[in-house]
Amino acid sequence: MRLSLNQITTRRWTLPEVVAGCVRAGIGAIGVWRESLAATGVDDAVRLIGDAGLTVSSLCRGGFLTAVDSAARRTALDDNHRAIDEAAAIGAQCLVMVVGGLPGASRDLPASRAQVAEAIAELAPRAAGCGVRLALEPLHPMYCADRSVLSTLGQALDLAEQFADAEVGVVVDTFHVWWDPELFPQIARAAGRIASYQICDWITPLPSDVLLARGMPGDGHIDFGPITAAVRDAGYTGPVEVEIFNQQVWDADPDHVLTDLITRYQALPA
Amino acid sequence: MRLSLNQITTRRWTLPEVVAGCVRAGIGAIGVWRESLAATGVDDAVRLIGDAGLTVSSLCRGGFLTAVDSAARRTALDDNHRAIDEAAAIGAQCLVMVVGGLPGASRDLPASRAQVAEAIAELAPRAAGCGVRLALEPLHPMYCADRSVLSTLGQALDLAEQFADAEVGVVVDTFHVWWDPELFPQIARAAGRIASYQICDWITPLPSDVLLARGMPGDGHIDFGPITAAVRDAGYTGPVEVEIFNQQVWDADPDHVLTDLITRYQALPA
Numbered sequence: 001m002r003l004s005l006n007q008i009t010t011r012r013w014t015l016p017e018v019v020a021g022c023v024r025a026g027i028g029a030i031g032v033w034r035e036s037l038a039a040t041g042v043d044d045a046v047r048l049i050g051d052a053g054l055t056v057s058s059l060c061r062g063g064f065l066t067a068v069d070s071a072a073r074r075t076a077l078d079d080n081h082r083a084i085d086e087a088a089a090i091g092a093q094c095l096v097m098v099v100g101g102l103p104g105a106s107r108d109l110p111a112s113r114a115q116v117a118e119a120i121a122e123l124a125p126r127a128a129g130c131g132v133r134l135a136l137e138p139l140h141p142m143y144c145a146d147r148s149v150l151s152t153l154g155q156a157l158d159l160a161e162q163f164a165d166a167e168v169g170v171v172v173d174t175f176h177v178w179w180d181p182e183l184f185p186q187i188a189r190a191a192g193r194i195a196s197y198q199i200c201d202w203i204t205p206l207p208s209d210v211l212l213a214r215g216m217p218g219d220g221h222i223d224f225g226p227i228t229a230a231v232r233d234a235g236y237t238g239p240v241e242v243e244i245f246n247q248q249v250w251d252a253d254p255d256h257v258l259t260d261l262i263t264r265y266q267a268l269p270a
Numbered sequence: 271m272r273l274s275l276n277q278i279t280t281r282r283w284t285l286p287e288v289v290a291g292c293v294r295a296g297i298g299a300i301g302v303w304r305e306s307l308a309a310t311g312v313d314d315a316v317r318l319i320g321d322a323g324l325t326v327s328s329l330c331r332g333g334f335l336t337a338v339d340s341a342a343r344r345t346a347l348d349d350n351h352r353a354i355d356e357a358a359a360i361g362a363q364c365l366v367m368v369v370g371g372l373p374g375a376s377r378d379l380p381a382s383r384a385q386v387a388e389a390i391a392e393l394a395p396r397a398a399g400c401g402v403r404l405a406l407e408p409l410h411p412m413y414c415a416d417r418s419v420l421s422t423l424g425q426a427l428d429l430a431e432q433f434a435d436a437e438v439g440v441v442v443d444t445f446h447v448w449w450d451p452e453l454f455p456q457i458a459r460a461a462g463r464i465a466s467y468q469i470c471d472w473i474t475p476l477p478s479d480v481l482l483a484r485g486m487p488g489d490g491h492i493d494f495g496p497i498t499a500a501v502r503d504a505g506y507t508g509p510v511e512v513e514i515f516n517q518q519v520w521d522a523d524p525d526h527v528l529t530d531l532i533t534r535y536q537a538l539p540a
Contacts, residue, residue, distance in 0.1 A: 107493035109449075142412040144449035145491040146474050155451040179414035181383075181425040204416050208478035221415040223377035 003265050004057040006031035006198065006243035010254035015040040017254075019052045025258040029055040029239040031196075032090060034083060042089045049090060057239040058135065058171075058196050059083065059092035065119035066100035066112045066149065073115065076100075080123050087132040093238060094135035094195040095127065096171055101146040112149045117159055120168065128167040135195035136160050137171035140179075142210060153177050153186040160193055169195030172231055173243070175202055175214050178222045187230040194236040199224060199268075200244045207247070214244045217264050225269030240265070273535050274327040276301035276468065276513035280524035285310040287524075289322045295528040299325040299509040301466075302360060304353060312359045319360060327509040328405065328441075328466050329353065329362035335389035336370035336382045336419065343385065346370075350393050357402040363508060364405035364465040365397065366441055371416040382419045387429055390438065398437040405465035406430050407441035410449075412480060423447050423456040430463055439465030442501055443513070445472055445484050448492045457500040464506040469494060469538075470514045477517070484514045488534050495539030510535070 005027050007018045015036045022030055030049070037045050037059070049056060062083040067073040087095040099116045106112065120134065127134050136156040139148035150156050153170060160168045170193050177183055179202075187194075201220030206213045217224060228240070242261055249257055275297050277288045285306045292300055300319070307315050307329070319326060332353040337343040357365040369386045376382065390404065397404050406426040409418035420426050423440060430438045440463050447453055449472075457464075471490030476483045487494060498510070512531055519527055 102491055107491055109493065113451075140412065141410065141449040142476065142480075145472055151449050152451060158451075179379075179411040179421050181422060181428075202415055206412065206480050210412075210476050210480065221372055221377055223379065 002029060002239045003027055003262065004029035004031055004055070004239035004241040005258065005261070006058070006060065006241045007033055007036060008060070009242055009244040009249060009261070010257055011250045013254050015045055016048055019048050019054060021254055021258055022054060023052050024255065025262060027258065027262070028053070029057045029241070031058040031060055031241045031243060032056055032092065033060045034086060037086060037090065042086060046090055055239065056090050056092040057241050058094050058096050059087040059090065061096040061098050062123070062134070063098040064100040066103045066115045068104040068106070072103070073119070077119060077122060080119070081126060084123065084127045084130055084132050087127075088130035092132070094133045094169060096135050096137050096196060098137055098139060099148050099150050101144060101149060109149055116149060117162070120159060120163070124163045124167045128164070133166060133195050134168045135171045136168060137173060138176055140176040152180055152182065153190065154182055157186060157189055157193060165192045169193045171196040171198060172227075173198040173200070174222050174224060174227055175200045178202060178227065183227070184230055187227070187234050191234040194231060194234055196241060197228075197231045197236055197238065198241045198243045199228075200242060212245050212247050214246050216244060216246070216249065216260065217242070217268060228269065272299060272509045273297055273532065274299035274301055274325070274509035274511040275528065275531070276328070276330065276511045277303055277306060278330070279512055279514040279519060279531070280527055281520045283524050285315055286318055289318050289324060291524055291528055292324060293322050294525065295532060297528065297532070298323070299327045299511070301328040301330055301511045301513060302326055302362065303330045304356060307356060307360065312356060316360055325509065326360050326362040327511050328364050328366050329357040329360065331366040331368050332393075332404070333368040334370040336373045336385045338374040338376070342373070343389070347389060347392060350389070351396060354393065354397045354400055354402050357397075358400035362402070364403045364439060366405050366407050366466060368407055368409060369418050369420050371414060371419060379419055386419060387432070390429060390433070394433045394437045398434070403436060403465050404438045405441045406438060407443060408446055410446040422450055422452065423460065424452055427456060427459055427463060435462045439463045441466040441468060442497075443468040443470070444492050444494060444497055445470045448472060448497065453497070454500050457497070457504050461504040464501060464504055466511060467501050467506055467508065468511045468513045470512060482515050482517050484516050486514060486516075486519065486530065486534055487512070487538060498539065
């Protein structure tokens with residue numbers, strides 16, 4: 001499987017810088033963030049990425065679909081429609097969906113999950129009409145309250161399976177799912193549904209901001225070999241995207257991060 | 271259901287102080303920690319607790335059964351045999367088992383889980399012979415690497431069900447399981463196996479030390495009513511233990527913490 005650089009890994013780089021950096025490093029695919037895409041402009045980004053011959057493995061991200069009232073939900077849905085248009089424009093293989101946590105002071109998990117399902121039902125046909133596949137990303141359960149009421153791959157598949165597999169897939173991100181006792185049966189179940197495979201490591205102790213808890217592959221506790229093999233056995237042939245939120249990685253020279261990443265990636269069991 | 275004070279909630283108190291504090295506050299049950307028990311001495315503790323008429327809802331804790339080699343595993347098992355003896359001596363309703371994470375530099379989750387199963391198979395009959403019930407506690411997945419390779423109630427039940435329900439039960443701790451999309455079916459499945467029900471809240475943002483991330487009931491995102499109802503519907507009639515690791519709670523006057531706790535407990539849906 002080919003390596004893809006999710007651009008958050010080299011956060012200080014603009015999109016043109018990421019594209020140039022990938023070309024220098026010989027990386028053939030990137031995951032693009034919407035903020036960065038907006039800063040460059042969609043038309044310029046399409047030209048840049050096309051000229052460089054890069055594949056866009058994902059657009060990050062849609063979602064945050066839970067909200068305290070119908071006006072806020074409508075605002076969120078409208079923003080997701082724009083995200084779908086952007087994903088279509090840059091030819092992203094999927095639009096990653098981080099679905100949102102408990103809105104406001106709500107403690108009603110079932111209601112939030114129902115909001116997510118309802119929103120996906122609105123967005124999926126629209127996305128499919130634009131040739132965009134939504135990719136539901138289960139987030140580690142430690143983000144359930146504030147970022148994602150989808151916490152396991154099984155739960156993401158329960159929702160995804162309500163739609164055609166070309167419309168709604170799932171993200172397998174090692175950081176979020178490695179601990180799950182149901183991981184391997186659920187990856188097998190996900191055959192045909194894996195829209196994105198992301199790798200980064202689980203490091204301990206967790207840093208003070210758990211959003212920045214992700215390590216370079218090899219620095220933590222995750223055994224990547226069996227997970228990668230299971231994803232491949234489930235028929236996934238797309239890029240392996242490396243998405244790392246980590247202050248030390250962000251503070252390092254991005255070109256060095258890419259070189260290091262390639263070395264580490266090649267050292268992982270195939 | 272009756273309230274029980276897990277003594278970690280008033281960490282600065284010695285066991286005699288906890289017992290006296292519970293009597294003052296009218297709390298009829300306590301969860302005891304081994305370190306505190308050792309400091310007081312088992313014989314004195316038995317007399318103190320008995321004189322005060324308190325029930326011991328749990329002894330915390332056994333476990334940490336994963337280890338890098340057979341000598342370290344034997345040391346861990348021997349310590350658990352002592353914990354069983356202590357639980358028997360103080361008449362604890364269960365010995366809480368925090369099973370351990372990945373030992374040393376291991377990334378082999380299946381091997382660690384197998385070590386846990388093997389250790390429980392050694393300990394369960396010994397415990398049962400002493401009238402002690404082991405209580406497998408699934409810990410939140412954010413502790414999988416360093417504290418517990420048992421991460422979900424379903425996974426804990428898969429292991430517990432290999433033994434008689436009087437020998438091996440499970441702990442339902444809201445903090446650890448609230449996010450789980452399988453929570454309610456698994457609580458129903460746990461009928462007859464719930465050895466301990468513990469409550470504390472999930473607060474955001476997580477504090478810098480995630481071991482201290484627990485909130486007083488009502489301060490966070492957990493909807494206690496449906497979980498308590500499900501535990502009761504599963505036939506659990508024992509105490510509800512409040513176990514809070516939280517620096518602010520520890521810094522407060524313990525008598526005030528108990529008063530506050532009783533107020534909050536009474537305000538929760540029954």
